[in-house]
Amino acid sequence: MTAPPFPCSPVPVSPEIRLTYVLQHFWQAYEAVPPVSIGYPSHQPQIEVAEAAGPFFEQQHPYPPAPTWRQWQGRTIPFFFDSAPDNPLIEWRPNGQAIIHADIISAAFYLLSGWQEYFSEERDQHGRFPYSASVQHRYNFVTIPVVNYYFDVLKTAVEHAIGQPLRLRRWAGKATWACCITHDIDNLYSAWKAPAKAALRQGNLRHFGRQLWQHFTTHDTWDNLSQVQQMVAEYGAKSTFFFLPEYRKAANGTPNADYNIQKVWAHAATAISSAEVGLHASVGTNTQGGQLKEEGHRLQRLRNGVKADGIRFHYLSWEPRITPGLLDELLYTYDSTLGFAEHFGFRNSYCLPFHPFDFQQRNAFLFLEIPLNVMDATLHHPRYLQLAPEEIAPALTPMLQEIERFGGVCTVLWHNENFDPANTHNGPQEFHTLMQYLCSRNPAFLHGQDIVLHLEAEK
Known part of the structure; x- marks a missing residue:
C-alpha cells in the first residue's frame, strides 16, 4: 500500500x-x-x-x-x-x-x-x-x-x-521519570470466540457447544474493566482507558469494537470509576475529519458534555500528511498513537513528549504527542516479535533504562483482553512483571492529561 x-x-x-x-x-x-x-x-x-x-x-x-x-x-x-x-x-x-x-x-x-x-x-x-x-x-x-x-x-x-550543570526536568513529586499506563478497549464480549473456533476446527462439537452456552449464560472474561482498574491501582498507578465508539467494521473489513458504546457506557463508566477516558478513534478516522469529529462528539455526549483530552487511533493508524492537522483542528490536547506496532521502542527516537512538526506551516503543532513505547500485542503476535513470556522482561529492560536515564515518559498499552488469566503469553502475569519492575524504579504514574498540564506549568 x-x-x-x-x-x-x-x-x-x-x-x-x-x-x-x-x-x-x-x-x-x-x-x-x-x-x-x-x-x-x-x-x-x-x-x-x-x-x-x-x-x-x-x-x-x-x-x-x-x-x-x-x-x-x-x-x-x-x-x-x-x-x-x-x-x-x-x-x-x-x-x-x-x-x-x-x-x-x-x-x-x-x-x-x-x-x-x-x-x-x-x-x-x-x-x-x-x-x-x-x-x-x-x-x-x-x-x-x-x-x-x-x-x-x-x-x-x-x-x-x-559553568554549571543542567538538570533534567522532574515530574510530579519530584520523580525523575514518569509512566503512563493505558488500555485500548477494543473488545469486551469476545473471550469465547477463540476457544470456540478452535473446538470447531478440531471437530469437538461438545466443547464448541459449551463455549457457546457460556457465552450466552455467563459473564464474559473480557468484560473486566473494574478488575483492570483495580489491578493497576494496586501498584499506586492509574489507568487511561481509550474507548472505541464504532462497532461496525471498517470499509475494508477491519474490525472495530465488539460492543456498542451507547449500550455499555453506564456499566463501563461505573467500572472504571474516576480513571481518565480517551477516544480510541476507529479505522479510517486518521484521514477522515468528519468521521473523527462525529466519534469524538459521540463519546462526549455519553460523558455529559465532557470532551476527551486525549486520543489514540485504532490499529495505531496514522497518516503523517493528514492526521496531525486533524488533531489540531479538533483541539485534542494530546495523542498517544506514535509507536511502531512491530517493535517496542521509540518511533521518533525520543523518550519525552513532543509537539509534532507541521510540514505545511513550518512550525510545531499545538497538541502534545506522548509516544507509545510498548504494546502487549507487539510482544507476542504472529506478525510481530513472538517473544516467549520469559523473554519479555529482559527484552524491555534496556529500553526502560534509557527512558529513566533521560527523565522520559514510558507509555504502556495493555489491552483489557490481555488481563484474561487464560492468556499465558502476554497476559496478566507478564503485566505484573512489568509493573513490578516499574515500581521498583520509582517513577511518577501519570495520566496523559497530567503530563500535558505538568509541561504547561513548567513553561
Whole structure:
C-alpha cells in the first residue's frame, strides 16, 4: 500500500526553522536553562553546530545518507549529517565557547519531525508507515532514544558555556521519570470466540457447544474493566482507558469494537470509576475529519458534555500528511498513537513528549504527542516479535533504562483482553512483571492529561 497524495507541495525547511523546532524541545527537556546562544556558524553563536545537511531538507527524499557512529556516554550512537567524523564530537574553545562537529540539529529534526514517514510512500496493509521501512530498523536503533543523546551532547556544551550543570526536568513529586499506563478497549464480549473456533476446527462439537452456552449464560472474561482498574491501582498507578465508539467494521473489513458504546457506557463508566477516558478513534478516522469529529462528539455526549483530552487511533493508524492537522483542528490536547506496532521502542527516537512538526506551516503543532513505547500485542503476535513470556522482561529492560536515564515518559498499552488469566503469553502475569519492575524504579504514574498540564506549568 502506498501513501495518499500530499495535501500540497511542501516548501524547503530552512536551517532556522529546524533550529527553532529542535531548541523548543531541548529547552523543555531541562530545568531553568540560562540564556546561551546556540546555532549554525553564520550566526556566530556561543555554541556552534556544524551545518552539514546540505540540500537534503530542500528536497523530498525520505532517507538521508547513512549515519556515522560515535561513542557518547558509553553508547555507540548513530549521527546523521556528520560530515567530519574524524573530528572530535565537541571542540572546546575559550570563554565558554564550543563547536559541535556533527549537525545534531538537523539530525534531531529529521528524527523528531518524522520526516522519513512524511516523505516515504511505504505503507502496510493497515495504511501505516511500517517499521521495516524505517531508519530505526535499517540501522538497528529503535530501542535507543537517539534524539535524547543528541540533546545530551548539546547539554554538555551548554554546561561548558554557563559553568554549571543542567538538570533534567522532574515530574510530579519530584520523580525523575514518569509512566503512563493505558488500555485500548477494543473488545469486551469476545473471550469465547477463540476457544470456540478452535473446538470447531478440531471437530469437538461438545466443547464448541459449551463455549457457546457460556457465552450466552455467563459473564464474559473480557468484560473486566473494574478488575483492570483495580489491578493497576494496586501498584499506586492509574489507568487511561481509550474507548472505541464504532462497532461496525471498517470499509475494508477491519474490525472495530465488539460492543456498542451507547449500550455499555453506564456499566463501563461505573467500572472504571474516576480513571481518565480517551477516544480510541476507529479505522479510517486518521484521514477522515468528519468521521473523527462525529466519534469524538459521540463519546462526549455519553460523558455529559465532557470532551476527551486525549486520543489514540485504532490499529495505531496514522497518516503523517493528514492526521496531525486533524488533531489540531479538533483541539485534542494530546495523542498517544506514535509507536511502531512491530517493535517496542521509540518511533521518533525520543523518550519525552513532543509537539509534532507541521510540514505545511513550518512550525510545531499545538497538541502534545506522548509516544507509545510498548504494546502487549507487539510482544507476542504472529506478525510481530513472538517473544516467549520469559523473554519479555529482559527484552524491555534496556529500553526502560534509557527512558529513566533521560527523565522520559514510558507509555504502556495493555489491552483489557490481555488481563484474561487464560492468556499465558502476554497476559496478566507478564503485566505484573512489568509493573513490578516499574515500581521498583520509582517513577511518577501519570495520566496523559497530567503530563500535558505538568509541561504547561513548567513553561
